[in-house]
Amino acid sequence: MDAWTEGRRCRxxxxxxDTPASLDDLDARVxxxxxxxxxxxxxRASDTAATSPLVGMAMRAGVELVAGxxxxxxxxxxxxxxxxxxxxxxxxxxxxxxxxxxxxxYRAVSGLGMALGYRRGTDENASGSGRxxx
Amino acid sequence: xASPVEQFKLKPLLPLEVGGLDLSxxxxxxxxxxxxxxxxxxxxxxMRGGRLVPxxxxxxxxxxxxxxxxxxxxxxxxxxxQYFPLVLTLFLFILFGNLMGMIPYAYTFTSQIIVTxxxxxxxxxxxxxxxxxxxxxxxxxxxxxxxxPIALAPVLIPIEVISYFVRPVSLSVRLFANMMAGHTxxxxxxxxxxxxxxxxxxxxxxxxxxxxxxxxxAVLQAYVFAMLTCMYLNxxxxxx
Numbered sequence: 001m002d003a004w005t006e007g008r009r010c011r012x013x014x015x016x017x018d019t020p021a022s023l024d025d026l027d028a029r030v031x032x033x034x035x036x037x038x039x040x041x042x043x044r045a046s047d048t049a050a051t052s053p054l055v056g057m058a059m060r061a062g063v064e065l066v067a068g069x070x071x072x073x074x075x076x077x078x079x080x081x082x083x084x085x086x087x088x089x090x091x092x093x094x095x096x097x098x099x100x101x102x103x104x105x106y107r108a109v110s111g112l113g114m115a116l117g118y119r120r121g122t123d124e125n126a127s128g129s130g131r132x133x134x
Numbered sequence: 135x136a137s138p139v140e141q142f143k144l145k146p147l148l149p150l151e152v153g154g155l156d157l158s159x160x161x162x163x164x165x166x167x168x169x170x171x172x173x174x175x176x177x178x179x180x181m182r183g184g185r186l187v188p189x190x191x192x193x194x195x196x197x198x199x200x201x202x203x204x205x206x207x208x209x210x211x212x213x214x215x216q217y218f219p220l221v222l223t224l225f226l227f228i229l230f231g232n233l234m235g236m237i238p239y240a241y242t243f244t245s246q247i248i249v250t251x252x253x254x255x256x257x258x259x260x261x262x263x264x265x266x267x268x269x270x271x272x273x274x275x276x277x278x279x280x281x282x283p284i285a286l287a288p289v290l291i292p293i294e295v296i297s298y299f300v301r302p303v304s305l306s307v308r309l310f311a312n313m314m315a316g317h318t319x320x321x322x323x324x325x326x327x328x329x330x331x332x333x334x335x336x337x338x339x340x341x342x343x344x345x346x347x348x349x350x351x352a353v354l355q356a357y358v359f360a361m362l363t364c365m366y367l368n369x370x371x372x373x374x
Contacts, residue, residue: 022186060308060358067304072296093296100297104304 064104072097138321142245142314162243169230169243176230198226202360209364213371221367224253225360232313232352236345244355245313247306254306257363265370276373305362309355316348 076093080086146158180191188196202222206214228244235242243249265273277294278287323341327334 026186060304060362063304063308063311064300067300067307068297071300071303075296075299096292097296097300099293100300103293104297104300 060108061105064108065101068099068101068104069094069097072100136321138318138325141241141317141321144246161241162246162249165231165234165241165243166249169227169234172234173226173230177226198222205361206364209361210368210371214364214367217367221360221363224257224363225356228253228309228359229353229356232356233349235313235317236349236352242313242317244309245317247310250306250310251302253359254302257305257366258302261366261370264367265373268371269373273370273373276369301366305359309359312351312355316344316351320344320348 072093072095073090075097076090079089079093083089144160144162146156146160147164148159150157150159176191177195180195183189183192185192199222202225203218206218206221210217231244232242234240235244265276277291277298282290320341323337323344326337327341330337
């Protein structure tokens with residue numbers, strides 16, 4: 001038996017000794033935390049803003065713009081090929097795709113309350129209407 | 135000198151062809167296997183002690199568990215609890231894949247668009263089916279929120295439909311582009327170090343900074359992927 005297992009055994013024995021008191025305490029705290037979580041689950045996403053890194057949201061916006069235009073153009077091109085309406089659907093879907101890209105980029109930034117404090121400290125009412133347009 | 139994109143080339147390790155389909159076991163598949171083994175080893179070995187007061191490894195395993203659990207709870211709510219294993223698996227798979235790609239001579243499988251697209255498309259199809267099963271035709275109100283003037287419908291519905299179909303593309307392109315661009319950039323600066331001789335110290339310093347930045351991007355992209363999966367699940371489960 002080496003020092004490592006010896007040390008672990010010591011620690012475990014110590015754990016065993018003071019478990020009754022600390023486990024009761026832990027149990028109470030876990031219950032309190034769970035109650036809090038249940039109450040909180042009603043209003044999701046409103047408090048993630050504070051914890052999620054801003055950089056992640058910044059990186060999202062650019063890709064959303066490009067992907068919107070790309071998917072719109074591809075859909076238009078495909079439908080044109082299929083329906084033989086070249087180039088009208090390509091033009092329409094390019095514009096719709098660009099609009100969708102901008103919408104997605106806007107949502108990526110504002111949907112989580114990431115627009116530099118905008119909509120962050122507001123009450124339930126405002127965040128409720130904010131989620132409505134998503 | 136090797137080209138900067140040489141590192142993304144797939145090398146078949148075990149050539150295998152079934153019915154005209156190339157199913158070779160490639161470097162990409164090898165590193166996916168290593169990642170899966172790594173994640174499994176990380177979670178099982180670090181939780182083997184299972185002590186009340188966690189050690190270093192157990193803390194890391196518990197932290198990643200709690201981080202994702204908190205993310206699912208806050209984004210999706212209590213109904214999202216049953217999808218927690220999916221999000222945790224995705225997060226750890228991408229995180230380990232990204233981070234292991236930072237080891238010299240390792241292959242970054244997340245720099246392949248087909249790998250990220252396969253994951254993103256699976257999520258997209260799964261979430262759509264989930265929404266349709268849960269809400270039936272009511273699911274389509276996602277494309278036309280209540281309270282919008284009816285006159286806007288011909289404009290808004292195509293935009294909303296396209297923006298819905300953009301999801302798998304933007305989700306996969308984001309991860310793939312970040313990983314590929316980062317690794318190419320490191321290789322390019324690595325080439326400068328060799329080419330410049332003694333003056334190669336300057337790009338060398340840059341590479342040190344870039345490596346730190348790349349590790350941040352690796353963690354961040356795994357986080358963003360998991361976060362967006364949660365948000366898409368939320369859209370499907372709790373229609374607004």
